Amino acid sequence: MAFSSCLLQSHPFVLPASLNLPPLSLSSKSLKPIYTIPHRELLTSISASTSPSPSLTHQLPPEFTTEQLIEAIRQKNDETVRLTSSIGPPNSPISTPLPVYEEIIRKLGHLGSFDSMKQILEVMRVSNCSPNEGTLLIFIRSYPRRHLYDEAIGVLYVMEQAFGLKPSSYTYNFLLNVLVEGKKFELFESVLSMMFARGVEPEVSTFNIWIKSLRISHQIRYASSVIKEMSNYGLAPDVITYTTIMQGYIEEGNLEAALRIREEMIAAQCPLSKKTVNILILGYCKEGRIEEALKLAEEMWVEGFRPDQTTFSTLVRGLCKFGHVKHALELFDLMLQEGFDLNTVMYNTLVTVLCINGQVNEARESSIR
Template sequence: TKVNSEVTMGVTLHRSVTSSLRHHLLFSLSLRSISSSASHLCTSQQHPKTLIPPPPAVPPPPPSPSPSPSQIHINLSPNPNRSPRTRTPLEQQFESWVEKLKPGFTPADVDEALRAQSDPDLALDIFRWTAQQRGYKHNHVSYLTMIQIAVSGKRFRQAETLIDEVIAGACSASTPLYNSMIKFCCGRKFLFNRAFDVYKKMLKSEEAKPSLETYTLLLNSLLRKFNKLNVCYVYLHAVRSLTKQMKASGVIPDTFALNMIIKAYSKCLEVDEAIRVFREMGLYGCEPNAYTYCYLTKGLCEKGRVNQGLGFYKETRSKKLVPKSSTYMILICSLAMERRFEDAIDVVFDMLGNSMAPDLLTYKTLLEGLCRDGRGSDAFELLEELRKRDSLMNEKTYKTLLNGLHFLSRDS
C-alpha cells in the first residue's frame, strides 16, 4: 500500500510539472510574435512606401470647325497627266461590227458578219451579243456558221457548247447543221456517243432527215473501232442497224458507203454477208473498185476460203485493177500454207511487176514452204530469181532467207 501511494504521488507530480512547462512555452511564443509585429510596424512607419500618382488626364482636342458650303471645292476636271485607256484592236473591231448591225438585223445579217471575221473569238462575241438583243433569235444558218468557225479555229470547247445548245432546241433543225455536228463529234474521241445522239434526233425530226452523208460519217466512225476481232462483233450490230435504217429511209448508198459495209463484214469474217452486199452493188448503180475486191479477198483468205479469195483476185486483175500490198501478201501466205506454190509464185511476180515487194515474213513463208515440201532446189532458184526482180531486197534480207534455206536443207 505504501508503494502504491508513492507511485500515485509521482505520477501526479509529473503531470503538474508537464502542464506548467507547456503553459510557459506557449506564453513565450506569444510574446515573440507580439514583439516581431511591433518591430515590423515601427519599420514601416519609419520608411513608408512611395505611391506613383496617376498621370493627369489629357483633354480631348477641340473639334475642328466644319467648313462652310462656300469653302467646299471638288475638283471634277480630269487629270491632264493621266492618259485614257486605249481600246484593244479586238474591242475596236467588235464595236465597229456592232455599229454596222442596225436595229432589226436578221439572222442573214449576223451570218454575214460572222463570216467576215478572221478571229474566231471575235465571231463568238458577236454571236453571243446578238443573241441577247431583244426580238432576235439565231436560226440553223447562224449556228452552222458559228460551229464551223469554232471548229476551224480549234475552239473545240466552244463548239461542244454550241452543239449542246442545238440539241437542247436553241434553233430550228436542218440536215447540214446536224451533219456538221455529227462530223465534229465523230472526229473527237470522247464525243462518239454524242454523234449518235444527234442521229437519233434526226430520225425524230421532220425537217432534218438523215442523208447519205449522215450514214457515211457514222459508218466511217464505227469502222475506226474495228481494231480487234473481239471488238468488231460489238460494233457490227450497229453497222447492221445503220444499213437497215438507211435502206428503210430510202437513202441510196454509193460505192464508198457499200465498201465500208463490206469491210465491216470482212473484218468480222462474215464473208457471206460481205459477198451478198457485193452482189447488191449493181442494184444501186454502183461499180466495185479495187477496195471492194481487196476487202473480199482478205476476208476470204482469213476465213480459210482461199480458193474464193484467189477468184476475186483474178477478177480484180481482169478489170485492170491493182490490189493493195497487204492483199497481195495475205493471198501469197494463204496459198503457200495450202501448198499451192505455183499460184503463190505467180502472185509474187505480179506483185513485183506492180512495183510492190513482199515483206520478209511473206518471203519466208513461201521459200521455207517449198523447202519443207521437198523442193529445196526450187526454193534456192526462186530466191535467186526474186533477188533479181526485187530491187528493194537488201543484202541483209537475202542472207537471212539464204541461211534459213540452208538450215532447212541440212535438217532434211
C-alpha cells in the first residue's frame, strides 16, 4: 500500500546501495572440528590458553545441566565463552541445545565480538542446530550498541538467504525502533519501506514507532498522515499513538495542537495514561499556565490518577519558574508526605529560587528536609 504523498516528498524511502554485513562463512582452518573433542578435555584447553579468569571447568559439576552451563557462560567476562559453543551434555558432544548457543552469542554481543558470533552460527550450522528468529534478534540488538546500523539491517537478509527465516513484524518493529533511537532516520525509512514492500503486515506499534521518528526528527506535523495510513490497514491509534503526538507538539511549543489531539483521544474513548497526563502538565507549565496544570492534576486525581515523581517534579519546577514559590513549597511538602524522593534537579531549582527571592531561611529548611 502506498505511503502518504506528503511523507514521500519529504522523506524519500531509498534502500541503501550496500549493506556491509560481513560474510558468515568461515575457512576450514577456523572451523576445525572442535565439537569432536571430549568436553572436559576441551574445557581444560580453554583454561590453559585464555585469560586467567576462573575457567568453566571449575564452575561446572561433572554432570552439568543446560541451565548450569548457561549460568556459567553468563558469569564469564571474556571470549572464552566462544569455545564453549562446542560443549554438550557428556557423551553427546554435538547436541548443544539452542539456548546455550544463544547465551554464548548474547555474551559475545555484549563484548562486541561479532566475528566470534558469526563463527557460532557456523558451528550451529555444521552441528545441525538451526537458529530461529530470536537467535538472529540477538545480532540486531548487538550491532547498534557499537553503532553498526548497516550490519543490523543486514541481519534481515541473512535470516532469509542463509537460514530461510522470514522476519516477522516483531523483528522489523524491533529494528525500526533501534534505528529511531539511534536517530538513523534514512535507514529507518529504508527498512520501513522494505517491510511494506515484502508484504509484512504492520501493527499499531509499527505506526507508533513511525510517529516516534517524526517526533524525534521534529516533524510531528506529518503525524496526521501516519494516522490516515493506519486506517488504511484497519488499525486505530492507541494511547501511545496519541501521547507521542502530544509530546511532539509540546516539545515544539505547540500546546494548542497537543490539546486538540487530547480532544481527539477523548472522542475516540481512549483513556489517558499517566504519561499522557504528565506530558500535558509539562505543556501547561512550559507556557506558564500553572493554574491549568494544577487543575488538570486535580481532575485526574478525582478520576483515579495518582501523581508520580515526574508529576511532582514538573509542577514544582513550573511553580518556581513563574514565581509561585509558596505553592511550590506546599507541593514539595505533599511530595515528601507521599513518600517521593527529591531529585537533584528539583532540589536545586527550589533552593535557587528561594535564595533569589531572599528566602534564605526557607532554603536552609528545605535542605534539611
